Amino acid sequence: MVHTSLDVVDEKISAMGKALVDQRELYLGLLYPTEDYKVYGYVTNSKVKFVMVVDSSNTALRDNEIRSMFRKLHNSYTDVMCNPFYNPGDRIQSRAFDGMVTSMMIQVC
Amino acid sequence: MEGLTLSDAEQKYYSDLFSYCDSESTKKVAAHGRVLELFRAAQLPNDVVHQIMELCGATRLGYFGRSQFYIALKLVAVAQSGFPLRVESINTVKDLPLPRFVASKNEQESRHAASYSSDSENQGSYSGVIPPPPGRGQVKKGSTSHDTGQPRTSADQQEPVSPVVSPQQSPPTSPHTWRKHSRHPSGGNSERPLAGPGPFWSPFGEAQSGSSAGDAVWSGHSPPPPQENWVSFADTPPTSTLLTMHPASVQDQTTVRTVASATTANEIRRQSSSYDDPWKITDEQRQYYVNQFKTIQPDLNGFIPGSAAKEFFTKSKLPILELSHIWELSDFDKDGALTLDEFCAAFHLVVARKNGYDLPEKLPESLMPKLIDLEDSADVGDQPGEVGYSGSPAEAPPSKSPSMPSLNQTWPELNQSSEDTAIVHPVPIRMTPSKIHMQEMELKRTGSDHTNPTSPLLVKTADLSEENKINSSVKFASGNTVDGYSSSDSFTSDPEQIGNNVTRQRSHSGMSPDNTAPPPPPPRPQPSHSRSSSLDMNRTFSVTTGQQQAGVVAQPPAVPPRPQPSQAAGPVVHRPVDADGLITHTSTSPQQIPEQPNFADFSQFEVFAASNVNEEQDDEAEKHPEVLPVEKASDPASSLRVAKTDSKIEEKTAASAPANVSKGTTPLAPPPKPVRRRLKSEDELRPEVDEHTQKTGVLAAVLASQPSIPRSVGKDKKAIQASIRRNKETNTVLARLNSELQQQLKDVLEERISLEVQLEQLRPFSHL
Numbered sequence: 001m002v003h004t005s006l007d008v009v010d011e012k013i014s015a016m017g018k019a020l021v022d023q024r025e026l027y028l029g030l031l032y033p034t035e036d037y038k039v040y041g042y043v044t045n046s047k048v049k050f051v052m053v054v055d056s057s058n059t060a061l062r063d064n065e066i067r068s069m070f071r072k073l074h075n076s077y078t079d080v081m082c083n084p085f086y087n088p089g090d091r092i093q094s095r096a097f098d099g100m101v102t103s104m105m106i107q108v109c
Numbered sequence: 110m111e112g113l114t115l116s117d118a119e120q121k122y123y124s125d126l127f128s129y130c131d132s133e134s135t136k137k138v139a140a141h142g143r144v145l146e147l148f149r150a151a152q153l154p155n156d157v158v159h160q161i162m163e164l165c166g167a168t169r170l171g172y173f174g175r176s177q178f179y180i181a182l183k184l185v186a187v188a189q190s191g192f193p194l195r196v197e198s199i200n201t202v203k204d205l206p207l208p209r210f211v212a213s214k215n216e217q218e219s220r221h222a223a224s225y226s227s228d229s230e231n232q233g234s235y236s237g238v239i240p241p242p243p244g245r246g247q248v249k250k251g252s253t254s255h256d257t258g259q260p261r262t263s264a265d266q267q268e269p270v271s272p273v274v275s276p277q278q279s280p281p282t283s284p285h286t287w288r289k290h291s292r293h294p295s296g297g298n299s300e301r302p303l304a305g306p307g308p309f310w311s312p313f314g315e316a317q318s319g320s321s322a323g324d325a326v327w328s329g330h331s332p333p334p335p336q337e338n339w340v341s342f343a344d345t346p347p348t349s350t351l352l353t354m355h356p357a358s359v360q361d362q363t364t365v366r367t368v369a370s371a372t373t374a375n376e377i378r379r380q381s382s383s384y385d386d387p388w389k390i391t392d393e394q395r396q397y398y399v400n401q402f403k404t405i406q407p408d409l410n411g412f413i414p415g416s417a418a419k420e421f422f423t424k425s426k427l428p429i430l431e432l433s434h435i436w437e438l439s440d441f442d443k444d445g446a447l448t449l450d451e452f453c454a455a456f457h458l459v460v461a462r463k464n465g466y467d468l469p470e471k472l473p474e475s476l477m478p479k480l481i482d483l484e485d486s487a488d489v490g491d492q493p494g495e496v497g498y499s500g501s502p503a504e505a506p507p508s509k510s511p512s513m514p515s516l517n518q519t520w521p522e523l524n525q526s527s528e529d530t531a532i533v534h535p536v537p538i539r540m541t542p543s544k545i546h547m548q549e550m551e552l553k554r555t556g557s558d559h560t561n562p563t564s565p566l567l568v569k570t571a572d573l574s575e576e577n578k579i580n581s582s583v584k585f586a587s588g589n590t591v592d593g594y595s596s597s598d599s600f601t602s603d604p605e606q607i608g609n610n611v612t613r614q615r616s617h618s619g620m621s622p623d624n625t626a627p628p629p630p631p632p633r634p635q636p637s638h639s640r641s642s643s644l645d646m647n648r649t650f651s652v653t654t655g656q657q658q659a660g661v662v663a664q665p666p667a668v669p670p671r672p673q674p675s676q677a678a679g680p681v682v683h684r685p686v687d688a689d690g691l692i693t694h695t696s697t698s699p700q701q702i703p704e705q706p707n708f709a710d711f712s713q714f715e716v717f718a719a720s721n722v723n724e725e726q727d728d729e730a731e732k733h734p735e736v737l738p739v740e741k742a743s744d745p746a747s748s749l750r751v752a753k754t755d756s757k758i759e760e761k762t763a764a765s766a767p768a769n770v771s772k773g774t775t776p777l778a779p780p781p782k783p784v785r786r787r788l789k790s791e792d793e794l795r796p797e798v799d800e801h802t803q804k805t806g807v808l809a810a811v812l813a814s815q816p817s818i819p820r821s822v823g824k825d826k827k828a829i830q831a832s833i834r835r836n837k838e839t840n841t842v843l844a845r846l847n848s849e850l851q852q853q854l855k856d857v858l859e860e861r862i863s864l865e866v867q868l869e870q871l872r873p874f875s876h877l
C-alpha cells in the first residue's frame with residue numbers, strides 16, 4: 001500500500017515539471033474501498049518524501065493540519081539530519097524525532 | 110571486571126585479609142568496619158580508597174564479597190605502587206607488590222603484605238585470570254562498560270567502579286562509587302584501610318549503610334544521598350569528599366594516567382559527573398574539554414564541524430546510537446557544529462555515559478551552553494566527551510567532583526559571542542538642534558501645532574513635513590534645502606505662529622539650498638533660530654536677497670555680527686547662533702522672538718519668545734525682507750532665524766514677525782553674515798554672533814530676565830539682546846526670502862501647468 005503511494009508520488013513529481021517549489025503536495029487519494037485511508041505526500045526540496053497515511057475514520061483532518069504536520073515533520077527531520085552520526089538512509093532513531101512524531105499523532109487522534 | 114588474577118602469594122594474602130575482615134564469616138565483608146580500617150591502613154588518600162571501592166564493585170553490591178575484596182586489595186596494591194587505578198590494572202599490573210596496610214590493626218596484614226611482597230609484581234599484564242568472583246560481574250560490568258558504553262543503565266551498576274580509569278576521572282565518579290561502596294562494604298572495607306581518612310571511614314560506613322539507596326544515584330544523575338554520606342564521611346567538604354580524596358590520588362596518578370587509554374578517560378569522565386549534580390562539569394574537566402576542543406579547533410570561539418566531532422567522539426567507542434543521542438542533546442542550536450560549550454557538554458555526556466550514567470532525555474541545565482550572555486540556562490551540554498576521547502580525559506577530570514562548579518558558567522564566555530551585544534539603540538541624532546528647539550518652541554508657542562517631528566535631528570524629512578505645513582508652497586522651490594530648513598524652522602517656530610509662512614518661506618527658499626545640506630551639524634544651537642535654515646538663509650540670502658538675508662542668515666552659525674543695533678528687542682540673542690544657544694537668543698529678545706522660541710531655547714524662549722517674538726514678528730512683518738526694519742526688533746528675530754538654520758520656521762517667523770526666536774539664531778553662520786549685512790543696521794546682531802556663544806547661557810538668562818527687550822543690565826544682556834535682534838532680523842530676512850521663493854514657485858508651477866496642458870494637447874497628435 002505504501003509502495004503504491006510512493007509510485008503515485010513519483011508520478012506526481014515527474015508530472016510537476018517545474019521546480020519542486022511547491023513544497024507540499026497534498027495528495028488526497030488512494031482511497032481504497034476497503035482500506036479506507038488517505039495518503040498524503042510531501043516532498044522536500046531535497047526530494048525526500050514524506051508519506052502520511054491516515055485512517056479515514058478520522059474525521060478528515062483538515063488540510064491545514066496536514067500541512068502543519070508535514071512542516072513539523074520536515075523540521076524534525078532536518079534536525080535529525082544535522083546529526084553527524086546519522087547516516088542518511090538509516091532508520092531514524094532520534095528520540096526527539098520520535099517524540100515529536102508521537103505527539104503529533106496523539107494530537108490528531 | 111575481568112577476572113582477577115592473583116598470584117599465589119596474593120591469593121593467600123588476600124584470603125587472610127578477607128578472613129580478617131570477614132569477621133562474621135559470611136563470605137562477605139561489609140564496607141564498614143574492618144574493611145575500612147584496612148583500607149585506611151593502606152595509607153592511601155581517601156579519594157583513592159573511594160575509587161577502589163568503586164572499582165571493585167563493592168559499592169554496588171553493598172558489601173565486599175570475596176571477589177570484591179580481592180579486587181579491592183589488588184587495587185590498593187596498584188594504588189600503592191603508584192599506578193593509576195584502573196580495572197585493567199588489576200590484571201595488567203604484573204608483579205604488583207602486595208598491598209600494604211599500615212594501620213595498627215592491620216599489622217598483621219602488613220606483615221602479610223611484607224611476606225607477600227616478595228612476590229613483587231611489576232606492572233605488566235597478568236597472565237591467568239582468576240575467575241571473576243561473583244560480585245565482580247557487576248562491577249566489571251561497569252568498568253568494562255566503558256567500552257561498551259551504554260550498558261550501564263542499570264542504576265545499581267556501579268559502573269563507576271569499573272575501570273578506575275585515570276585517577277583523574279575517579280574523583281568525580283569516585284564519590285559515587287564510594288558511596289556505594291560504603292554502603293555495601295559496610296563491614297568489609299577493611300581491605301584497604303585508609304590511613305589518612307581513617308576517621309572518615311567509620312562515619313562513612315555508618316552513613317553508608319543508611320544510604321544504600323544512594324547507589325541508584327549512580328546511574329541516575331543525582332548524586333544522591335550517598336554523597337552526603339561521603340561528605341560526612343570525609344571531613345572534606347561535602348560531596349567533594351570523595352572526589353577530593355580521589356583527586357588527590359588521582360593527581361598523583363594523573364601523570365600515569367595520561368598514558369592511560371581511553372578507558373581512563375572514561376573513568377575520568379564518569380567521575381566528572383559530579384556528585385551534587387551529576388551533570389556538572391568541574392573545572393578540571395572543563396579545562397580538559399577545552400584542551401581537547403583546541404586540538405580540533407584552535408579558535409575557541411569557533412565551531413567544530415560535525416564530521417570532525419563525529420570522528421572524535423567515535424573514538425570513545427560508544428555506540429553510534431548513543432553518540433547520536435548525545436549529539437542531539439548537545440547541539441543546542443542544531444547547526445551541525447559544536448561550539449565550545451556544546452562540545453564540552455557533549456564530551457561531558459560521553460564521559461558520563463562511559464561511566465555508566467544514562468543519557469538524559471534532555472540536556473541537563475548545567476550542561477546547557479551558555480550564551481554569551483552567560484545565561485545559566487544555556488546549554489552547556491556540549492558534548493564534553495568528544496574532545497577527550499583521545500584519552501586525555503585524564504586531565505579533565507575535575508578533582509572536585511562534588512562541588513564541581515559548573516564550569517559551564519565560566520566557559521560561556523569563551524564561546525559566546527556576545528550576542529547581546531547590544532542592541533544598538535539608534536539614538537536620534539540631532540541634526541539640527543535648532544530644530545528640536547524649534548519644535549519645542551513652536552509647540553509651546555503654538556501649543557504644539559507643529560508636531561514637528563521631534564526627531565528633528567534626523568529629520569530633515571520631518572522638517573519637510575513641517576515645512577509643508579508651513580510653507581506649502583515654498584517647499585519645493587527651495588528644494589530640499591529649504592525643506593531641511595523648513596523643517597527645522599518649522600520646529601522652532603511654528604510656522605503658524607509666525608504666521609507668516611511667507612517670510613519663512615522666503616528665508617527658506619533662500620536657505621534651502623544651503624540648508625538642506627547642513628541639517629545635522631548646524632550649530633543650530635541657537636534655538637532662537639528655529640530655522641535651521643537660518644544658516645542657509647544666510648547663504649541664500651546672500652545669494653538671493655543678498656541683503657537682508659545675509660544678515661539674517663549669517664546669524665546662525667557664526668554669530669553673525671548682527672548689526673542689530675538698536676534692537677531693543679535685543680534680547681533676542683539669536684546671534685548666538687553659533688552657540689547652541691538658540692536658547693540664548695531667545696533670551697535676548699524674549700519679546701521679539703515669538704518664533705524663535707522654537708529654537709533651542711525652547712524653554713526659555715518660550716517665555717521670551719512669546720513675548721519677543723510677538724514683538725518681533727510684528728516688527729518683522731513690517732519690515733519684511735528688505736527692510737532691516739526690524740533691525741531692532743527683527744534683529745532678534747532675524748538673528749534668531751538665522752541662528753536656526755534649520756528652522757525654517759524661523760524664517761517664516763522672522764519674516765512674518767521677527768520672531769525672535771532667538772533660538773535658531775542663525776545656524777547659518779558665516780554666509781549669512783554678508784547677507785545680514787543689510788541688516789547691518791543691526792550691527793548688534795553681528796556681534797551677537799560672537800557673543801552668542803557666550804551668551805548662550807546668558808541669553809537665556811537675559812531673556813528670562815527681560816521681558817521687554819531691555820538692554821538689560823550689563824553687557825551680557827546687551828549682547829544677548831543684540832543677538833536677539835539680529836536673529837529677528839534674520840528671521841525677517843528669511844521670511845522675506847520665503848515669500849519670494851514661494852512666489853517664484855508659484856510662477857514656476859504655473860508654467861509647468863501650462864506646459865503640461867500643451868503636452869496633453871499635442872499628445873493625441875503624436876499618437877496618431
